[in-house]
Amino acid sequence: MFMGASTKEGQLIAEKSREIVRSLIKDKIIGLNPYEIDIVERIVHSTADPDYADLVKMSSDFVDSALKSLKNNEDILTDINMVKSGITQYSGEVKCFIKEEEVKKIAKRDEITRAAASIQYASDNGFEGIMVFGNAPTAVFKAIELYEKAELNIKAIVGVPVGFVAASESKERLYNSNIPNIITIGPKGGTPIAVATVNSLISQI
């Protein structure tokens, strides 16, 4: 099985597509290690947008720290359910708290978004693992805040929120933090980029 394809025809399409991706971005991945190259290739494969090879940045400890966490079957927390539903091959648990009643209460109490409240809820409940944000910049800010107060045990953040407001700033802030991270520069990002990153890592455990 390759890239989620489960039939011969699906597999042939996926393999041929991957070859095209390789040829399109080969000049842009110089200096990356094989793990990092696989992540970038998957992102470009899943968006058909070679620009992502220029936009993706990873801290040098991102892959090691994320792989270690995944090998230990630690939790993966996503900002929204659409991201969660794209991560289907993990032997550990993939969680999303955004629809929990308790999260709605925290959002109301603290006057924050439900996405940010879901990170507070994770912290309150002893979360340990990787956080994956494809959509909510407010979740990224909250995760950094709690990490820096030593109230959140994050091993890595996939921080690729999409949008013209707050997304870029949240990713820049994350890239300048001490948390092992992957980001995309600028407004672009989103669910497929988040999912492709995590699925690449899972396939490389």
Added chain:
Amino acid sequence: MFMGASTKEGQLIAEKSREIVRSLIKDKIIGLNPYEIDIVERIVHSTADPDYADLVKMSSDFVDSALKSLKNNEDILTDINMVKSGITQYSGEVKCFIKEEEVKKIAKRDEITRAAASIQYASDNGFEGIMVFGNAPTAVFKAIELYEKAELNIKAIVGVPVGFVAASESKERLYNSNIPNIITIGPKGGTPIAVATVNSLISQI
């Protein structure tokens, strides 16, 4: 509630983002009606990629036919579960058959992808409504084939598979069919584009 935001902060971000989208694409939406403009704006909003304003094409009967189907609470069928999980506000049913045991059997029997087999399964079970494809070109081809044999009651197709192999061809074929449709020209497309289109339509019922 606006664009899925359920708190004041989330709503402010969504509204400001939508304003920026409008200013970025205002020269590209000339000639579209308000329903179609909303679809294009949502797609650009959810990808932060203004190029989509040039890539999206709709048949002139797409919006009318899709809205009529949604007003009648007919089914929405998606190619993969990630697309399904992004459509959360529909009063009718949102279905995805790709993991059904029967679909696996059809794929094996007919030597086709599971995505294509899920369309055969829909036809076998009297499907009526809208089909939404963010990922699988083979599903698009199968839907057109069965529609043209009068074996599938499709009111509209959101046909935006992403990828460097077969995706463009499937979308061109769909655009040249008699099925009310929306497509993206070229390899780009994917889950967020599919979800944004359907959520725009649902918000406009």
